Amino acid sequence: MRSVAVVGAGQAGIVLSAALLRAGWRVTLHSDRTAQEYLDSGGRPTACLFGDQVEYEAELGLERWPEAPRPGRIRLDVHTDDGRAAFTVDAPLRKPALAVDQRLKFAHGLRELARRGAAVVTGSVDADDLDALAARHDLVVVTVGSRAFPELFPRDDARSVHTTAQRALFMVNVRGYDLAAHPRYRDILFTFVPGTAEVFWIPFWDKDAGESRAVTVEAVPGGRADRFGGVTSAAEGLAVLREVVADLLPGHLDFLAPVTPTSPVTWLKGSVVPVVRRPVAVLPSGRHVLGLGDAVVLNDPIAGQGANNATRMARFFADRLAGYDGTAEQLRSWFDEFWETGRRTNDFSNGLLAPLRPFQRDVLLAAAHHPSIGEELWEGFNDPPTVFPWFFDEAAAREFLARRRVRRWDLARYRLDVASRLWAGRVFRRPAPA
Numbered sequence: 001m002r003s004v005a006v007v008g009a010g011q012a013g014i015v016l017s018a019a020l021l022r023a024g025w026r027v028t029l030h031s032d033r034t035a036q037e038y039l040d041s042g043g044r045p046t047a048c049l050f051g052d053q054v055e056y057e058a059e060l061g062l063e064r065w066p067e068a069p070r071p072g073r074i075r076l077d078v079h080t081d082d083g084r085a086a087f088t089v090d091a092p093l094r095k096p097a098l099a100v101d102q103r104l105k106f107a108h109g110l111r112e113l114a115r116r117g118a119a120v121v122t123g124s125v126d127a128d129d130l131d132a133l134a135a136r137h138d139l140v141v142v143t144v145g146s147r148a149f150p151e152l153f154p155r156d157d158a159r160s161v162h163t164t165a166q167r168a169l170f171m172v173n174v175r176g177y178d179l180a181a182h183p184r185y186r187d188i189l190f191t192f193v194p195g196t197a198e199v200f201w202i203p204f205w206d207k208d209a210g211e212s213r214a215v216t217v218e219a220v221p222g223g224r225a226d227r228f229g230g231v232t233s234a235a236e237g238l239a240v241l242r243e244v245v246a247d248l249l250p251g252h253l254d255f256l257a258p259v260t261p262t263s264p265v266t267w268l269k270g271s272v273v274p275v276v277r278r279p280v281a282v283l284p285s286g287r288h289v290l291g292l293g294d295a296v297v298l299n300d301p302i303a304g305q306g307a308n309n310a311t312r313m314a315r316f317f318a319d320r321l322a323g324y325d326g327t328a329e330q331l332r333s334w335f336d337e338f339w340e341t342g343r344r345t346n347d348f349s350n351g352l353l354a355p356l357r358p359f360q361r362d363v364l365l366a367a368a369h370h371p372s373i374g375e376e377l378w379e380g381f382n383d384p385p386t387v388f389p390w391f392f393d394e395a396a397a398r399e400f401l402a403r404r405r406v407r408r409w410d411l412a413r414y415r416l417d418v419a420s421r422l423w424a425g426r427v428f429r430r431p432a433p434a
Helices: 011-022 035-039 051-059 102-116 127-136 234-248 250-256 306-323 328-353 358-369 371-382 394-403 408-428
Strands: 003-007 026-031 073-079 085-092 119-122 139-142 168-175 188-193 197-206 210-219 267-271 280-282 288-291
Touching: 003 011, 003 127, 011 026, 011 102, 011 306, 026 102, 035 102, 051 306, 051 371, 073 371, 085 358, 085 371, 085 408, 102 119, 127 139, 127 288, 168 197, 168 234, 197 234, 210 234, 234 250, 234 267, 280 328, 288 328, 306 328, 358 371, 358 394, 358 408
Parallel strands: 003 026, 003 139, 026 119, 073 188, 139 288
Antiparallel strands: 073 085, 168 210, 168 267, 188 197, 197 210, 280 288
């Protein structure tokens, strides 16, 4: 029986361990926290999984929250700088999504893997420990980010686009809203003010509150929504969120008015520098380790690809490791194979960070009138290669729309309709109270 040491009990580590256990490997999972310590920890990123990844977790027996909300649609509201909704894309997902508190997921994963026979070892692992693990196992896989091993996996400049964070991030989980009064929040809601901020309202299963909503703000640094830097608590963050919404998205204030944080710790702020790292590290002894998940591919969360990509990577390598010949060269070759399509996850995330281009606006306008186009667009969150090249290349976008019988005069009519409604809204808007 071949043996593997997996360092890190996050999304990639738990999924890979479950898959390799099923394939007959002897698995040792190294976690810096016990299951109870995960449950007692602070808030973690929202980590909404989309269709194929939800199904793979269920196939591995890792999904145990039948009561959690499973949104089946995404609604995107594109707003103007003065807070008015320009247009809406409301379309179904091909398969339901699922966002479960990672504290619950990782605690359950540790206990379930131990029950199935994995050796779960609690404690920190440093660079020196990796050599000892590599000497005792057929393979060592590192799934924790670069903070744990900052020099282990060097940046791959050819595959990395950014050197600085593109968004300032804030997230808070809330409860106390009334879905009957605000039905548009039943499924996933995106509210974009292009060039300023993106706000995501995600149905969420919280450790303490059960069904709730995770609200994430992606603010352009230095812009009107970049106000969360001084926040020190969930209550402060929610107050700033209301201020931002009042300024940029006033139509959402009624939803936020009664809500409270699900707990004092279910909030986050910070930023992410997207990066791709070299996937195989050679240790001082000459032995090697493989990196997966955030250890080697880290994206801004704007496209919700962190946990999804970690799951795809774990699945890809688990499916191939039966043929592992023990060499670093084979692992690099497999990563290159993964990258042939996996790079589209990065392209998708980086593309959404960039300013909206006119032809992309036309695709969104077409989707606002044809839900089938919106459905194809939303499939990109589940399977990013499906939106290439047509959402990121102008000629391909024109061909895509033409095949769906969206003509140039249709687009002209859609643009005119938006302009007319915005003009009417400006002219006939009620005066502000004295």
